[in-house]
Amino acid sequence: MARKAAIIGGGVIGGGWAARFLLNGWDVAVFDPDPEAPRKVGEVLANARAALPALSDGPMPAEGRLVFAGTITEAVEGAEYIQESVSERLDLKHRVFAQIQQVANTTPIGSSTSGFKPSELQQNAANPAVIFVAHPFNPVYLLPLAEVVPSPASDPGLIERVKETLREIGMFPLHVRKEIDAHIADRFLEAVWREALWLVKDGVATTEEIDEAIRMGFGLRWGQMGLFETYRVAGGEAGMKHFMAQFGPCLQWPWTKLTDVPEFTDELVDLIAGQSDAQSGAYTIRELERIRDQNLIGFLRVLKERNWGAGKVLLDHDARRRAAAFAPVVGEGPMVTARMTVLPGWIDYNGHMTESRYLFAASETSDAFLRHIGADIAYVGTGFSYYTAETHIMHAGEAKLGDALTGTVQVLAADEKRLHIFIRILRDGAPVATLEQMLLHVDMGKGKTCAAPQAILDRLLPIAQAHATLPRPEAAGRHVGQRTT
Numbered sequence: 130m131a132r133k134a135a136i137i138g139g140g141v142i143g144g145g146w147a148a149r150f151l152l153n154g155w156d157v158a159v160f161d162p163d164p165e166a167p168r169k170v171g172e173v174l175a176n177a178r179a180a181l182p183a184l185s186d187g188p189m190p191a192e193g194r195l196v197f198a199g200t201i202t203e204a205v206e207g208a209e210y211i212q213e214s215v216s217e218r219l220d221l222k223h224r225v226f227a228q229i230q231q232v233a234n235t236t237p238i239g240s241s242t243s244g245f246k247p248s249e250l251q252q253n254a255a256n257p258a259v260i261f262v263a264h265p266f267n268p269v270y271l272l273p274l275a276e277v278v279p280s281p282a283s284d285p286g287l288i289e290r291v292k293e294t295l296r297e298i299g300m301f302p303l304h305v306r307k308e309i310d311a312h313i314a315d316r317f318l319e320a321v322w323r324e325a326l327w328l329v330k331d332g333v334a335t336t337e338e339i340d341e342a343i344r345m346g347f348g349l350r351w352g353q354m355g356l357f358e359t360y361r362v363a364g365g366e367a368g369m370k371h372f373m374a375q376f377g378p379c380l381q382w383p384w385t386k387l388t389d390v391p392e393f394t395d396e397l398v399d400l401i402a403g404q405s406d407a408q409s410g411a412y413t414i415r416e417l418e419r420i421r422d423q424n425l426i427g428f429l430r431v432l433k434e435r436n437w438g439a440g441k442v443l444l445d446h447d448a449r450r451r452a453a454a455f456a457p458v459v460g461e462g463p464m465v466t467a468r469m470t471v472l473p474g475w476i477d478y479n480g481h482m483t484e485s486r487y488l489f490a491a492s493e494t495s496d497a498f499l500r501h502i503g504a505d506i507a508y509v510g511t512g513f514s515y516y517t518a519e520t521h522i523m524h525a526g527e528a529k530l531g532d533a534l535t536g537t538v539q540v541l542a543a544d545e546k547r548l549h550i551f552i553r554i555l556r557d558g559a560p561v562a563t564l565e566q567m568l569l570h571v572d573m574g575k576g577k578t579c580a581a582p583q584a585i586l587d588r589l590l591p592i593a594q595a596h597a598t599l600p601r602p603e604a605a606g607r608h609v610g611q612r613t614t
């Protein structure tokens with residue numbers, strides 16, 4: 130049975146949390162008195178469905194069930210985790226916590242608050258120990274950071290369990306050790322925001338020029354190295370010490386007005402809103418969200434290829450999900466090594482699973498087999514691996530959205546260098562596709578085939594021997610254009 134999360138407040142952030150939990154296989158109940166909330170959450174979810182699966186290199190779990198609850202009590206019933214995402218007003222948050230704790234007194238309650246300290250949130254609560262800050266970043270379904278801020282009254286064991294829950298849905302819980310207004314990241318954002326307001330107010334730059342200054346330069350650097358690592362490199366060979374000696378004094382010069390807040394007059398609001406309309410008004414907010422999401426996917430995929438920063442979180446999440454999803458089943462017949470569900474992003478213009486996803490399903494199946502015989506990621510790290518030298522794919526049916534697929538491997542032949550396998554992608558026990566593949570054991574450093582080590586052969590060869598007794602698949606050895614009758 131799927132695990133359940135309750136989301137109280139279904140606006141921009143509540144919708145993002147709902148999407149992240151749902152797409153990671155959790156059931157979600159949302160409570161929001163706004164009659165527009167189901168539409169708004171639905172639109173965020175549609176964006177998330179088009180975006181989040183593109184970050185995964187493994188099968189995602191089947192999407193959880195979304196319900197809109199009529200009351201807070203109904204929403205939190207049976208929930209293992211509660212995320213409060215109502216408007217940023219302390220009195221409102223207190224009322225919501227009181228209502229929740231009338232019926233769910235021990236369930237963890239994370240607050241999305243951008244600035245309130247957990248000790249402020251906990252004031253007068255029936256059980257303060259379970260209330261903490263879990264501050265996410267927009268779009269919640271793509272950005273991994275959640276600042277987890279406990280107070281001295283928080284239950285440390287519960288906080289550790291919450292961090293694990295957040296990892297399970299692909300997030301990076303950053304434990305903020307000392308509570309402070311606006312946590313860590315929003316303090317920076319506030320400082321930058323204040324300075325930008327001054328630059329616009331004083332007529333130095335427009336909103337567009339400020340955005341160009343960020344996205345053409347330091348914004349690109351920050352996404353991959355942050356502040357300190359970036360400045361360390363900027364110090365040249367002498368690193369951080371030289372950087373500080375050179376640029377430390379300029380902090381005393383009038384380069385910034387960071388501590389001073391411009392007055393929030395109607396004039397300033399109109400000036401900024403007007404410039405923002407001129408800059409970006411040609412797009413709707415939903416269009417801008419989709420542009421943002423596709424750009425983020427591009428960045429994140431590159432970081433993932435490099436196992437760096439947020440990309441490392443994505444790789445860890447794939448590995449965790451694979452390990453939790455399925456252990457190969459060794460039985461009498463072909464080995465069952467993978468299970469997956471056909472997701473929206475896998476469907477093509479013909480309304481069925483696109484051809485590249487059959488290859489993807491096959492590589493999930495063969496990768497699981499390789500891990501089973503010991504050729505796992507740690508083994509690849511030693512400089513050896515199996516490469517696919519040849520594939521023949523036959524389509525026997527159409528996989529459709531939501532279909533549950535199973536991948537099996539039958540070893541046709543194996544020796545110290547070669548691994549000849551037959552993969553079936555099954556739906557309800559019948560193949561929708563079969564793939565015959567030849568894999569070769571390779572010394573990656575030399576770029577040449579070589580014999581697999583005895584430890585791998587000791588696992589592989591008995592399977593090959595057992596599979597030699599299975600009926601040879603009719604499709605094995607076929608080539609394109611052969612008659613079937």
Ligand SMILES: NC(=O)C1=CN([C@@H]2O[C@H](COP(=O)(O)OP(=O)(O)OC[C@H]3O[C@@H](n4cnc5c(N)ncnc54)[C@H](O)[C@@H]3O)[C@@H](O)[C@H]2O)C=CC1
Binds near residue numbers: 140143216217225
């Ligand atoms: N928008 C942002 O960029 C970020 C916002 N946050 C935080 O997330 C929280 C929510 O902010 P947004 O989603 O931006 O605001 P929003 O205005 O989009 O959504 C707030 C939602 O709370 C609902 N609400 C009001 N009273 C309620 C009640 N008694 N029970 C249930 N729902 C109720 C409203 O109907 C609304 O749909 C705030 O604490 C904010 O500081 C955190 C990270 C980023």
Ligand SMILES: C[N+](C)(C)CC(=O)CC(=O)[O-]
Binds near residue numbers: 318
């Ligand atoms: C503007 N904000 C304070 C609500 C921003 C955040 O809290 C985080 C974000 O997503 O930028």
